[in-house]
Amino acid sequence: MTTVAAYAAPAAKAPLERTTIERRPVGEFDILIDIKFAGICHSDIHQAREGWGEAIFPMVPGHEIAGIVSEVGPGVTKYTVGDRVGVGCLVDSCRECDNCKAGLEQYCTGGSVGTYNAIGKDGEPTYGGYAQKIVVDENFAVRIPDGLALDVAAPLLCAGITTYSPLKRWNAGPGKKVAILGMGGLGHMGVKIAHALGAEVTVLSQSLRKKDDGLKLGADHYYATSDERTFQDLRGSFDLILSTVSAPLDFNAYLSLLKSEGALVNVGAPEEPISLNLFSVIGGGKTLAGSMIGGIAETQEMLDFCAEHGFGAEIEVIPAEEINDAYERVLTSDVRYRFVIDTATI
Template identity: 75%
Template sequence: MTTHVTTVPAYAAPAAHAPLERTTVPRRPVGRHDVLIAIEYTGICHSDIHQARDGWGKGIYPMVPGHEIAGVVAEAGPGVTKFRVGDRVGVGCFVDSCRECDHCLRGLEQYCARGGTATYNGRDENGEPTYGGYSTHIVVDENYTLRIPDGIGLDEAAPLLCAGITLYSPLAHWQAGPGKKVAVVGLGGLGHMGVKIAHALGAEVTVLSRSLKKREEALALGADHYYATGDPETFTALAGTFDLVISTVSAPLDLGAYLGLVRTDGALVNVGAPEEPVTLNLFSLIGGRKTLAGSMIGGIAETQEMLDFCATHGLGAGIEVIAADKINEAYERVIASDVRYRFVIDASTI
């Protein structure tokens, strides 16, 4: 039986800085290669807050955030070959790309030369705005849909579609593993997944956080060491220690100080995205042939690889499940770092 969903309940920001409120948004008919996903859980990412509040530039309103989506296939188009009704699936930060550029052909759709189509706060090929996962259903091309393995609960899997792949991709690219020393800066929604994944890859993991208050949590997640960046002695004691430092924080850092922690030929990789610009003295790079880099989520194949890896190693996100009417409160708590470690919306409450 075909399900014709034309409008669905959702929570949207009607304007920049406005509280999110319940509304309805349109969904396109299920096309030949589309799946209709009944959303069960959607994670709240800090980038949702940045975009809903115009922190990264002018947004498209009303805006339905949410790009950490987990649910079940409710309908499959006649040409769909990868999924069937009832399959557990997920959607991440983008729902389409040009499929023709060098990046797309290499499986790096997240760097699509034409920009790709964001899951929300974007425009599709027809120029219509995209609406994200703070809703009950979404229609997505099967080629941009992920299979969630049975070994992970859908609630714990939802944040993996952004937080998980955001950390897995640079850890894999810079070959974190046995014999490598990895530092994760920040122990929040992104950082806690970095610790779990780096530990599972076999790296020696250090957490760098502002104070010592999260030390026991970090060690329980798999960290081998923990240091407070609020202590200036930390940067002296750890100078030239790490092969890879990954910063997950969304505030500007003293990049020179953190590059001082990187050994020769090592890398400082930024996955957090501050709203403010940062500065750098280039001597911090020159002395040691160091790399200052960025990384943004992952392609479809790599995201599926990450999900399978997490299922194999029993890794899910640390979550707090909330009802949809608590979204605005959750936003304030995220800003205050008052969550361990990711809010997840129960879509049945939308």
């Protein structure tokens, strides 16, 4: 076992504090990663505060991990010491179900294992990336291309794949009109990726406060959803709307912005149930769907795509002592656009 420094929530809604955790020994197919940067995802806050249900404490959040391989097990073939790697939201799955065999480990029916707030196959809780090191099976790490700095790459392990996967699945590209709902940690990556895929991109945000940023990142249009005229002017406009918002929405209003047979896909996960008039989807044959991260192979594809197009996340690097302040700032949308922890400060 290896003892490493980490930041953990000792209980639900409690401030995170510096502590130590034990990492398992490096097994035959494991790699030990010296974590260099860890992104702060809104999911971390939901789980540390039990917004999505009962959780496991103490909790070390963090599933946007970028670092350097410092040790490999004797059976490892994919990585060597010194490789630049990342770990996202999963550290294991059953590997045997149809979804796992199809590269959809995120939908594993036999029991996927989250990077934190989960129980591993050894029966022990998993601890995430707000730590100095992590041990992970080589099959659940991905290679970070040389063209991506580790700090801007870290958020891609969740925010990048969470937006890339549905944009690819619903064929965002030339000739398609795509709206990104929300201009935050997920939304700003959605804008970059949809633009790079060749779609005509519109941002739908509560206000015009971030309009200049949105246009700079690749949006063609930017509208405020607080303005009722937006819903009149854009009615029937979009092939695809990607919602990155984690608050309850008037889905009937947003579905009205779709073309016939268009899709509204949710990657934001509100804590509260939603209400829906089914005629909003029946009329026009529209789709209301959801998407959750992506498989390991698709995550690698996303990283390579971002490197090819020369972008990572827009970040603010912080020392570990500012994690709790960062949580509060995320909740008030006071970040452009992803906090990243310099784990050397843990």
